[in-house]
Amino acid sequence: MTxxxxxxYIGLGLMGKPMALNILKSGYPVVVHNxxxxxxxxxxxxxxxxxxxxxxxxxxxxxxxxxxxDSPDVEMVALGENGIIEGASAGNIFVDNSxxxxxxxxxxxxxxxxxxxxxLDARVSGGDIGAINGTLTIMVGGPEEAFQRVLxxxxxxxxxxxxxxxxxxxxITKCANQIMVAAQMVAMxxxxxxxxxxxxxxxxxxxxxxxxxxxxxxxxxxxxxxFDGNRQPGFKAYMQAKDLGIVMDTAKQYGVPLPSTASxxxxxxxxxxxxxxxxDNSAVxxxxxxxxxxxxxx
Amino acid sequence: MTxxxxxxYIGLGLMGKPMALNILKSGYPVVVHNxxxxxxxxxxxxxxxxxxxxxxxxxxxxxxxxxxxDSPDVEMVALGENGIIEGASAGNIFVDNSxxxxxxxxxxxxxxxxxxxxxLDARVSGGDIGAINGTLTIMVGGPEEAFQRVLxxxxxxxxxxxxxxxxxxxxITKCANQIMVAAQMVAMxxxxxxxxxxxxxxxxxxxxxxxxxxxxxxxxxxxxxxFDGNRQPGFKAYMQAKDLGIVMDTAKQYGVPLPSTASxxxxxxxxxxxxxxxxDNSAVxxxxxxxxxxxxxx
Numbered sequence: 001m002t003x004x005x006x007x008x009y010i011g012l013g014l015m016g017k018p019m020a021l022n023i024l025k026s027g028y029p030v031v032v033h034n035x036x037x038x039x040x041x042x043x044x045x046x047x048x049x050x051x052x053x054x055x056x057x058x059x060x061x062x063x064x065x066x067x068x069x070d071s072p073d074v075e076m077v078a079l080g081e082n083g084i085i086e087g088a089s090a091g092n093i094f095v096d097n098s099x100x101x102x103x104x105x106x107x108x109x110x111x112x113x114x115x116x117x118x119x120l121d122a123r124v125s126g127g128d129i130g131a132i133n134g135t136l137t138i139m140v141g142g143p144e145e146a147f148q149r150v151l152x153x154x155x156x157x158x159x160x161x162x163x164x165x166x167x168x169x170x171x172i173t174k175c176a177n178q179i180m181v182a183a184q185m186v187a188m189x190x191x192x193x194x195x196x197x198x199x200x201x202x203x204x205x206x207x208x209x210x211x212x213x214x215x216x217x218x219x220x221x222x223x224x225x226x227f228d229g230n231r232q233p234g235f236k237a238y239m240q241a242k243d244l245g246i247v248m249d250t251a252k253q254y255g256v257p258l259p260s261t262a263s264x265x266x267x268x269x270x271x272x273x274x275x276x277x278x279x280d281n282s283a284v285x286x287x288x289x290x291x292x293x294x295x296x297x298x
Numbered sequence: 299m300t301x302x303x304x305x306x307y308i309g310l311g312l313m314g315k316p317m318a319l320n321i322l323k324s325g326y327p328v329v330v331h332n333x334x335x336x337x338x339x340x341x342x343x344x345x346x347x348x349x350x351x352x353x354x355x356x357x358x359x360x361x362x363x364x365x366x367x368d369s370p371d372v373e374m375v376a377l378g379e380n381g382i383i384e385g386a387s388a389g390n391i392f393v394d395n396s397x398x399x400x401x402x403x404x405x406x407x408x409x410x411x412x413x414x415x416x417x418l419d420a421r422v423s424g425g426d427i428g429a430i431n432g433t434l435t436i437m438v439g440g441p442e443e444a445f446q447r448v449l450x451x452x453x454x455x456x457x458x459x460x461x462x463x464x465x466x467x468x469x470i471t472k473c474a475n476q477i478m479v480a481a482q483m484v485a486m487x488x489x490x491x492x493x494x495x496x497x498x499x500x501x502x503x504x505x506x507x508x509x510x511x512x513x514x515x516x517x518x519x520x521x522x523x524x525f526d527g528n529r530q531p532g533f534k535a536y537m538q539a540k541d542l543g544i545v546m547d548t549a550k551q552y553g554v555p556l557p558s559t560a561s562x563x564x565x566x567x568x569x570x571x572x573x574x575x576x577x578d579n580s581a582v583x584x585x586x587x588x589x590x591x592x593x594x595x596x
Contacts, residue, residue: 125510137510139503160509162502169498176489176503180512183485184478186558191474194545197552200439200467204460205474211458212423212435213533214478216514235511247492254495256590260484263561292554 004028007153008061010054010077010084011098012039014233015124016067018131019097019157024048026156031060054078058087063150067097070242071104078108090116093146097124099174099243102250109142109167118146121167123174124158125181127235129221135159139177141170175247181281182244182264184218189285192226193292202296203227222282229297234280241268241277302326305451306359308352308375308382309396310337312531313422314365316429317395317455322346324454329358352376356385361448365395368540369402376406388414391444395422397472397541400548407440407465416444419465421472422456423479425533427519433457437475439468473545479579480542480562482516487583490524491590500594501525520580527595532578539566539575 004027009020012034020043024030030048033056034040040050051057054077058064064084068074074096078084084094094112096105096119109119120142130136136158140147147163154161164173188206195205203223210219225231244265251258270287271277279286289295302325307318310332318341322328328346331354332338338348349355352375356362362382366372372394376382382392392410394403394417407417418440428434434456438445445461452459462471486504493503501521508517523529542563549556568585569575577584587593 125507125512127511130510137507139506141498160506162506164498164502164506166497168496169503172493172496172498173503173506175496176493176498177507177510177512179489179492180482180485180507180514180517183481183558184512184514187478187481190554190556190559191477194477194549194552194554194556195470195474197554198466198470198473198548199464200462200470200474204462205437205467205471208437208458208460208462208471209423209435209475209478212428212475213425213515213519214423214475214482216478216482217511219478221511250496251492254492256488256492256495256586256592258488258492258586259565259589260481260558260561261488263558267557288554288556291557294554 005062006031006060008057008064009067010034010057010065011067012043013067014128015131016097017043018128019067020048021046022134022157023153028153031057033057053082054084055082055087058084058092061092063093063095063153064088065095065097069098069239071100074098074100075104075108079111085111085115088112088115088117092117093120093150094118095120095122095150097122099123099246101246102168102171102253105168105171118143119167120146120150121170122154123170125174125177128233138162139164139170139173141165142167172250175250178240178243178247179258179261181218182240182268183260184216185281185284186264186267188218188222188282189288192285192296193288193294196296197292197294218282225280226282226285226296231279231283231286233278234282236277237268237271237279237281237283238277240281241265241272244268303360304329304358306355306362307365308332308355308363309365310341311365312426313429314395315341316426317365318346319344320432320455321451326451329355331355351380352382353380353385356382356390359390361391361393361451362386363393363395367396367537369398372396372398373402373406377409383409383413386410386413386415390415391418391448392416393418393420393448395420397421397544399544400466400469400551403466403469416441417465418444418448419468420452421468423472423475426531436460437462437468437471439463440465470548473548476538476541476545477556477559479516480538480566481558482514483579483582484562484565486516486520486580487586490583490594491586491592494594495590495592516580523578524580524583524594529577529581529584531576532580534575535566535569535577535579535581536575538579539563539570542566
């Protein structure tokens, strides 16, 4: 027995796997479950226990994390057959790191509340690099008491952790985050291709502007990858498009027109049609390349 | 006599005045000229000489800077009656810190070249804060030899100085810069109002996301001002709109569609119609407030 709570982690993808690993490495007992067994095996080799279903994870855990692609996935894992709801007991905390529809998050929270399980919507930002290094930004909505109990675990996976407010505000913050990330990625694509076609070395241009008012994470972190010809994720374009769909739905729900994000959403949606869905979100520069009949690296 | 070259500075506005002052403070003889005499008087009190026309400035200077609102202003000051061209002599260098149309910049460069005067297009970014603190980002196009001669002066007014390439590339880099700055400002406005109307504290939301992939200069520098209720420039909205007009013209000239910047340009153009033209560029949040019938600080 350890005095540390047992952590369940369901969804060992590009983000979830390194996050679960960081929790494991800092001494928490960890129980994992994932559709693909390879990631489970890697975690088990480092000391995690494997469970056969979300229900089993919940039975063995005090705090259950999920990190899944989309709303239906989280609903199924939380509320479906052999889901968390069947294994969770009073006092457990459910923490969702996925980015999903507010309506789904509310449904799950209501159902789990009936079993006396608290829910935190804990959206993360910072990409695979942040997940691996344990430097994610974590935006949390939900009850203060549950937040305080999970905070030591958040500190293992993230660097900047903010409790925004009541349930759903983590989701709203993630929407806010994606508005800015999408804007930076698209602007980066536009400015690099303009520089290219206008005969100014795009690499020098990026270098020059990132020390000033244009400074941002995207220029700092993503331009070196793009100039290396690397458009691999990172954060996949189809996830960016999915998140922006949630942003636009949420904005409509609350009566906020988003002219710029609406336009950016269309460009990420194009990536799905153009076979770029599994590239990094910074690869939206490829859409601008197509529009301008240009190639960044030519 | 001093061994330092004499610097002329024409256009002592929000940016030009502190830049001229920093050059003066670092020991260069400075000759100034400005339409409004108040700024001239301030500089003279600190040791600058006043000249009655751009021509007179050029007669007394080795390197002549201009920092003016728009293309016609720079054309008039450089090439018009009593303009720089009438007073400049062979070996002088003309440095334009304004953001103007590439066609104007080319015209001026050609005319001055006939008098053996080199031209640098040295666009700056970093706002009034950067101008005052001498921490501007300077993006320079033009001949290498002229760049090297002016570099010590650039170092007095800026922190990050990059020689991009041949004439015009400073201008292209400034376009690239404005694409990103506009994107950040608009995205900031959209995300703050979404947070507000969705019931998440916008200040906490901004705090939460600025440590992650959304990190950028605008969130770092502008949100504290906005939450203080301060929408004063900084960098005026009508200048942002003017610069974006140049960006869109330049992009069209080089055959680069800019879907996101086109949309952002419309929002800044709205500010001119809405009486927000003299507010800071971050006050574009006011357009989103109007669209969403909301108030950030209510």
